[in-house]
Amino acid sequence: MPRVIYVSAKGDSREVDVPVGATVMSAALKNGIDGIVAECGGVCMCSTCHVFVDEKFFGRLPPAQDTEEAVLEISAEERRPTSRLSCQIKVTEDLDGLIVRLPSRQR
């Protein structure tokens, strides 16, 4: 099973096994990762699952759709070039070892 590493704003990291096809957001909720809120449940209506994707992995992700790009405009912590919504990142074997950093606030 691919692993995803969540790094909190304080710098603590946690490694989680995520089934292929699950999203980085849903895996965070299932594994009690604080810092991912997911208020809208994963439909690109809120920005509370915002993450910064490690540069090594960012280019391997399918590009963000317009709906996701729009939501990143309203993120609580300002977006950066590697910002994504974790609800839109589906885990694949190729993403094993994916590192995502959590913003200091989601709302």
Added chain:
Amino acid sequence: MPAGTVIIGTGQAGFQTAASLREEGYDAPVTLIGEEPHIPYQRPPLSKGFPLGKQGIADIELRPEKFYQDHRIELIAGMRVTALDRAAHSVGLASGSSIRYDKLVLAMGARNRLLPVKGADLDGVLYLRTLDEAIAVRHRLESAAEVVVVGGGFIGLELAAVARGLGKSVTVLEALPRLMSRAVAPVISEFFRDLHVGRGVAVHCGATVSEIAGARGKVRSVLLRDATSHSAELVLVGIGITPNLELARDAGLATANGIVVNDYLETNDPDVFAIGDCVEHPCIFAGARLRLESVQNAAEQAQCAAATIAGRRKPYTALPWFWTDQFDIKLQMAGISHRHDRVVTRGDPATRKFSVFHFQGERLAAIDSINRPLDHMIGRKLIAAGAPLAPEQVADENVDLRTLAPAPGQRAGAPGKN
């Protein structure tokens, strides 16, 4: 030992209150009591992906069961609260026991409005609000070929799209002259009518149901006041909700079209808060008392009440937003459009990408967007900022809306976000 906070209701509002209290560092006991026999789950998917069979219960849980243990939230599911004794600071449960509170949060939600006609109790007439109801709808959709949806609001139309997507023959009956008329501009109603009709849904507006006819206890058809009849094996009713305010009213709390609260979501008893679908609050965007039915309102009122309970007193000023998914179209709405004097459109409805901006004078009051997510998100900033805008500016597609939004920290005027 303190009694802590007791929250009644395990919907989005109740869940979020408990979660936010812990995020705020609140250390006293937190007890979350709900009538439904499930751990808190998301309601929006129930009328969208869930009936298609794509999602299981585990997919829509707000958090796994372990979350409640880890955060010392005592979850009492499947339990009705039968009494509120404000003098004793306690609530009575259907089990006969009672629980004391220091602070009480009423997140009681709402229940379906029932169709007040003969035959509404026949087998095959279903409503949708809870997970159990959604499971029943999903089960019935497996076998029914002819589906009649009563109510052309969000829930009815989402269910119509789901049923049609499953290949059913679908008819929508709406009593008012247009679809979703309470929430959106006429041009949006027309767009969705065309969308549904184009996908093979029969849509009848101005259609008042007079009776549901059946045989051997099972539904057979829906009769209208104009004497037409629509045959049905399954009738799905989505005609709105009624707030659950009886417990509050019987305890002497002020109620109107919801439990009445102040800017801090406090009832007329400072130890009792009320949030979510069951509440009428002073809405700064409407300039009036308002009861809202949405995830945004439930979740953000919950965070606000939790902050105040945890000692960080905070008024509720969040911008309302909503969405609906029907077929492959997402409609995004921001703000409150009740009082507007001018409507302008950005983009051409024929391209299936457009937004409708509702103005009250120079104040942008609300936006309805179809396939223009950036309009919606920037629109939220524009409405929250309350800065004056010219309708001509937003109607001009050559104007980048982002250039109209004030930079963070420069949010001008009220109403504003804090």
